[in-house]
Amino acid sequence: MAKAGRTRAPLQFADLLRIVFLGGFVIFVLIPLYWMVMTSVKPTSDYLTVPPVWFPAEPTFVHYTAALFSYRGLDGLINSLIVSTAATFLSAVLGTLMAYSLARFNTGGQHLAFWVLSQRFLPPVAIILPIFLLFRTWHIYDTRGGLILLYTFMTLPLSVWMMYAYFRQLPKSLEEAALVDGLSRWQAFWMVAVPLAAPGIVAAAVFSFIACWTEFFFALILTSRYAFTLPTVFRAFLSFQGAQYGEACALATTSLVPSIILGMLVQRHLVRGLTLGALRG
Amino acid sequence: MAQNIGPNIATSSMAPALKARPESAFSAWVDRHFKWLLVAPAAVLILALSVYPLLFSMWVNFVNYDFEIPGHDFVGLKNFTDVIGDPVARGALYLTVILSIINVAIEFVLGLALALCMVKMFRGRGIIMSILIVPLFICPVIVGQSWALFLERPFGPADYVLSEILGHPVTVSWLTEAPWYYVSIIIADVWQWTPFMFVILLAGLAAIPPHLYEAAELDGVSTVQAFFYVTLPQLAPIILLAITFRLLDAVRLFDVIFMMTGGGPGTATYTFSYYLYQVGFQQFHLSVATAGSWIFLILLSIVITVLVRRLLRAEKA
Numbered sequence: 001m002a003k004a005g006r007t008r009a010p011l012q013f014a015d016l017l018r019i020v021f022l023g024g025f026v027i028f029v030l031i032p033l034y035w036m037v038m039t040s041v042k043p044t045s046d047y048l049t050v051p052p053v054w055f056p057a058e059p060t061f062v063h064y065t066a067a068l069f070s071y072r073g074l075d076g077l078i079n080s081l082i083v084s085t086a087a088t089f090l091s092a093v094l095g096t097l098m099a100y101s102l103a104r105f106n107t108g109g110q111h112l113a114f115w116v117l118s119q120r121f122l123p124p125v126a127i128i129l130p131i132f133l134l135f136r137t138w139h140i141y142d143t144r145g146g147l148i149l150l151y152t153f154m155t156l157p158l159s160v161w162m163m164y165a166y167f168r169q170l171p172k173s174l175e176e177a178a179l180v181d182g183l184s185r186w187q188a189f190w191m192v193a194v195p196l197a198a199p200g201i202v203a204a205a206v207f208s209f210i211a212c213w214t215e216f217f218f219a220l221i222l223t224s225r226y227a228f229t230l231p232t233v234f235r236a237f238l239s240f241q242g243a244q245y246g247e248a249c250a251l252a253t254t255s256l257v258p259s260i261i262l263g264m265l266v267q268r269h270l271v272r273g274l275t276l277g278a279l280r281g
Numbered sequence: 282m283a284q285n286i287g288p289n290i291a292t293s294s295m296a297p298a299l300k301a302r303p304e305s306a307f308s309a310w311v312d313r314h315f316k317w318l319l320v321a322p323a324a325v326l327i328l329a330l331s332v333y334p335l336l337f338s339m340w341v342n343f344v345n346y347d348f349e350i351p352g353h354d355f356v357g358l359k360n361f362t363d364v365i366g367d368p369v370a371r372g373a374l375y376l377t378v379i380l381s382i383i384n385v386a387i388e389f390v391l392g393l394a395l396a397l398c399m400v401k402m403f404r405g406r407g408i409i410m411s412i413l414i415v416p417l418f419i420c421p422v423i424v425g426q427s428w429a430l431f432l433e434r435p436f437g438p439a440d441y442v443l444s445e446i447l448g449h450p451v452t453v454s455w456l457t458e459a460p461w462y463y464v465s466i467i468i469a470d471v472w473q474w475t476p477f478m479f480v481i482l483l484a485g486l487a488a489i490p491p492h493l494y495e496a497a498e499l500d501g502v503s504t505v506q507a508f509f510y511v512t513l514p515q516l517a518p519i520i521l522l523a524i525t526f527r528l529l530d531a532v533r534l535f536d537v538i539f540m541m542t543g544g545g546p547g548t549a550t551y552t553f554s555y556y557l558y559q560v561g562f563q564q565f566h567l568s569v570a571t572a573g574s575w576i577f578l579i580l581l582s583i584v585i586t587v588l589v590r591r592l593l594r595a596e597k598a
Contacts, residue, residue, distance in 0.1 A: 036427040052438035094323040101319035130334035153330040185315040214420035252423040263418030271484040
């Protein structure tokens with residue numbers, strides 16, 4: 001652990017081991033992604049050659065247009081954008097409101113906070129059946145609105161707990177000063193606390209967005225012809241094994257670009273996002 | 282607003298006068314119930330989409346709710362006995378438990394090894410860090426899809442690459458041949474979630490105070506001993522946290538199964554989530570699937586109780 005000096009030879013061996021392991025893992029991470037991106041621009045004639053074509057001589061974008069238009073990928077993309085954005089916004093608003101109350105007034109003691117957290121560990125399959133039946137009776141089955149509501153609920157534990165941890169770090173004194181100053185509690189929250197917490201809200205929102213963007217199970221069951229999201233479009237490539245490799249890969253590439261970019265933007269907050277604020281990175 | 286705060290604190294005797302404006306009847310009411318008003322919208326949503334469905338499903342558990350058989354007659358415990366008596370359900374439950382344990386164990390070991398490699402600064406660390414966390418932002422459906430494409434013959438290059446490395450032809454059907462379909466599923470899960478362990482454990486490692494290692498070095502402790510007597514005990518609460526979070530997600534395994542094997546061949550790769558999906562949404566035995574999901578929930582809540590209790594105890598210590 002300490003700096004090199006005493007024993008050079010074993011340390012060099014350890015360094016070599018480290019480089020090999022890290023290098024190996026980086027290749028492991030990149031190889032399926034590389035194969036996917038390359039397949040998305042490969043002409044169909046390159047699919048089954050031996051040895052495999054690692055880099056197509058004549059890249060083509062026909063699969064992208066086919067995936068987006070023939071397989072309704074564009075509709076899925078638009079639905080995904082609308083649903084994820086709306087759910088993220090709602091979740092950030094509702095989550096921030098609740099987190100502020102929990103952090104500042106200890107509302108409901110520990111019970112309320114843990115009740116919200118427990119929703120995070122509720123397996124989707126445990127509630128999907130009744131939700132499916134309820135969505136049908138409420139006439140929000142296969143609507144974006146229904147999915148937005150569900151995704152808002154799904155990301156609430158994340159929003160609430162990340163913001164809860166964030167608000168508890170912020171000093172109370174500024175809001176107290178504002179109250180003394182004659183501001184209402186709402187004004188102290190809205191004009192003092194929220195601007196201070198803005199970086200945390202943005203980070204939490206990005207994680208919510210990624211969670212909605214990559215969600216599959218709820219969308220699979222609660223949508224069909226109209227409100228289907230991007231991940232569910234991949235079903236179309238399951239039934240016809242064989243010819244649509246390029247289209248599937250083109251759609252996958254389209255889908256992962258935004259979530260990877262967003263993920264990189266909040267890299268600093270990653271530990272917080274993954275542990276719902278339990279750990280500070 | 283900010284510029285008003287300073288001067289007015291000095292003359293805070295002015296504050297009551299400011300508050301007592303006539304239009305503040307509503308705002309006084311808001312102030313009085315403020316903490317509950319903030320909590321209300323989120324609480325209502327959780328009540329509507331989690332508590333209400335769970336209560337509703339309590340009723341569905343004990344009646345007939347099936348798209349093939351009309352009516353909602355009371356059937357007692359039949360839904361539960363249907364699930365318990367179904368060998369496919371038991372197989373799916375075992376597979377879920379075994380796969381979850383294997384996946385989480387491999388992810389933990391690899392994640393810890395990566396974290397140990399990355400804890401020191403070195404040139405290129407930033408870019409490697411960015412690459413390692415990429416899988417966390419990818420839709421599990423796409424992970425399943427791209428590994429299926431990479432592995433499966435004749436399209437995927439995996440067999441060709443292995444043949445070249447091993448020097449003899451490899452013809453494994455990764456998604457249809459036992460036991461390789463399990464291996465494929467594990468590869469996909471490990472690929473996606475090792476970074477999760479890595480990121481959390483790295484944060485834990487970075488938080489270990491360096492003076493502990495300095496003290497260990499003064500005592501003449503070797504690197505290996507320092508790992509077992511300093512690193513692991515210091516890291517224990519974080520390890521527990523990472524494993525708890527990961528395990529509770531691992532048991533839900535569905536997307537990758539859906540994309541890679543479709544539960545097949547036969548029912549060989551049914552996880553419990555996939556089994557419930559099949560029963561509920563392909564065969565439309567809704568009440569049987571609901572009973573199954575309650576069994577799952579009860580088993581899971583036992584695990585959660587044990588793990589979370591440990592976690593809270595570890596955090597207090």
